[in-house]
Amino acid sequence: MMPARDPDYILDVEGLREGTEDPGCSAPKRRWIGIRFDCCNVYHRVYKTKDGTWYRGWCPRCLREVRIRVGPGGTDARFFIAR
Numbered sequence: 001m002m003p004a005r006d007p008d009y010i011l012d013v014e015g016l017r018e019g020t021e022d023p024g025c026s027a028p029k030r031r032w033i034g035i036r037f038d039c040c041n042v043y044h045r046v047y048k049t050k051d052g053t054w055y056r057g058w059c060p061r062c063l064r065e066v067r068i069r070v071g072p073g074g075t076d077a078r079f080f081i082a083r
């Protein structure tokens with residue numbers, strides 16, 4: 001069984017900018033960023049919450065939660081590692 005409870009991943013990403021839409025596609029898309037979960041060494045997409053202030057998702061294998069706070073400013077980084 002799993003240990004009692006690992007702390008959730010909470011990443012504070014300063015300057016994280018919302019992903020840009022594909023300019024060739026006008027259909028609205030959910031914002032997402034790519035996360036590598038170090039716990040299980042897997043990549044997974046994490047989608048934005050309804051209020052638009054967090055990206056939130058779970059490790060596809062062990063279901064550990066990850067939350068990424070969206071900061072002001074701009075960076076094109078779209079992939080992060082949850083350690």
Ligand SMILES: [Zn+2]
Nearest residue numbers: 039040059062
């Ligand atoms: Zn995991």
